[in-house]
Amino acid sequence: MSLLEIAGLSKHFGGIAALEALDLRVEPGEFLALLGGSGSGKSTLLRLVAGFEQPDAGSIRMEGRDLVPVPPHARPLNMMFQSYALFPHLSVQGNVAYGLKRDGVPRAERDARVAEALEMVGLAGFASRMPHRLSGGQRQRVALARALVKRPRLLLLDEPLGALDANLRERTGFELRALQRRTGASFIMVTHDQNEALALADRVAVLEAGRLVQLGPPRAVYERPATRFVANFLGAANVLEGQPDGAGGLDCPTLGASLRPAEPMPPGATACALRPERILAQPGASGPNTARGVVEDVAFRGDDSLLLVRAAGGALLRVSHAEEDGPPPPPGTALDLRWEAAALVPLAG
Incomplete structure (x- = not known):
């Protein structure tokens, strides 16, 4: 069974179609990149899966469970935002532990899992640091640790590397893929950067005007584009x-x-x-x-x-x-x- 199954998903904003009858499956342990230009529907798709938007039509199922009626906080997945959305008044420890604390996880287990997550992203020893004392790359890692600490089966990433400079972006991208392999979680990453998608993903889904126009392994999509749009956009x-x-x-x-x-x-x-x-x-x-x-x-x-x-x-x-x-x-x-x-x-x- 696929981890995530999306069928006939449509979403309109003011009469404009952001997504139109989209079908997509995500397999267990897969790294999927959603690639497309501005207005292609990739971020809308991520927000629909996360529960921050409701579809006009179609279904979203995770391991057979219908997610559409489930509120965002109760969905068995997590999302990392492009802005990182760290709480400025909380330390690194407090930011990473926030979701666990809200879920009522006991203090000892919470501390152990936060320490494990910070070690995983290379921030051991930063637990007491405040967000304003972190570099952009470090804030990105805190946001990633906060997303991973709840051990989700599915992690949604909205332009996770967009705020980093070129050198840090490449290195962090490879670290992100290594983390995905280590945790065994499925990742869905939204990006407009074709090199990023080709380098990191197991499969690339190319969206144009709310429609899925090509899906496949990076090399296949690059070498065998299906349409003029994919040929021009990718490479x-x-x-x-x-x-x-x-x-x-x-x-x-x-x-x-x-x-x-x-x-x-x-x-x-x-x-x-x-x-x-x-x-x-x-x-x-x-x-x-x-x-x-x-x-x-x-x-x-x-x-x-x-x-x-x-x-x-x-x-x-x-x-x-x-x-x-x-x-x-x-x-x-x-x-x-x-x-x-x-x-x-x-x-x-």
């Missing part, structure tokens, strides 16, 4: 538009090329996704799955450079150039480009 692939050529491919006038994917184009499909790292510069390349263009701009990105290449037909291609291949070609350089048929992903919508 900014080149979306190549064309017309069916009658031979299972597309003619792309703006690219000045013929696209021949390894798999047949779905009926009615008129576009393919092509990742920048799958495009190679090869002098003299010709025929299907090749194009010619001129470098317009170059952006250094650390381990590679991004080339903006204007194709013969006017389309602008994003092309990755690995540092190990030497200096990137400067603007004005003419390039012959090619890619494998398997690099083309037909898009359904």
Whole structure:
């Protein structure tokens, strides 16, 4: 049995659909990332599961139990807010112990569980510290300890790393995943950061305008986007538009090329996704799955450079150039480009 089962979930605000007939399952011990842009419905979904909003339609079941009529404090889950929401007048000990105290857990057990939670998040020795004397990363850890101390089967995290700087964000992300593995709890994390979702989650759910448009393991979602939105949102692939050529491919006038994917184009499909790292510069390349263009701009990105290449037909291609291949070609350089048929992903919508 799935830990959490969501079926036909819908929520409207003033006539605007925040979620529309959404189905989703979360398995025991799974780390699921909800990914999408602003207004995609990911935070609304989290609040519905937590009980802070009521659905207009649909069901939310945890281990078979209907959660919709259950108030937030009685649901067998916990939520960590983006703002951390620490009580400024309580010490670290008081903040972490708050939920246990409210539940009537005896003092000795409460203290032991708080100590265990603080040790788990690397804050042993901070119990007497007040929130205003903590760094942003430490406050984040206190909020996480407070969420974990009740040993929930399901933990909801709303942009848990959003307030941290880049270096701390990456390190804390890996620590968060290690904690999830250690506790065995299921985590649902809302994020708009695609790299964060790909690095941490077992599965990624991509939302667009209140609908679930793709769900799967990070690599599968990245390498095989289902729609134009997913291709553009996740990794900014080149979306190549064309017309069916009658031979299972597309003619792309703006690219000045013929696209021949390894798999047949779905009926009615008129576009393919092509990742920048799958495009190679090869002098003299010709025929299907090749194009010619001129470098317009170059952006250094650390381990590679991004080339903006204007194709013969006017389309602008994003092309990755690995540092190990030497200096990137400067603007004005003419390039012959090619890619494998398997690099083309037909898009359904």
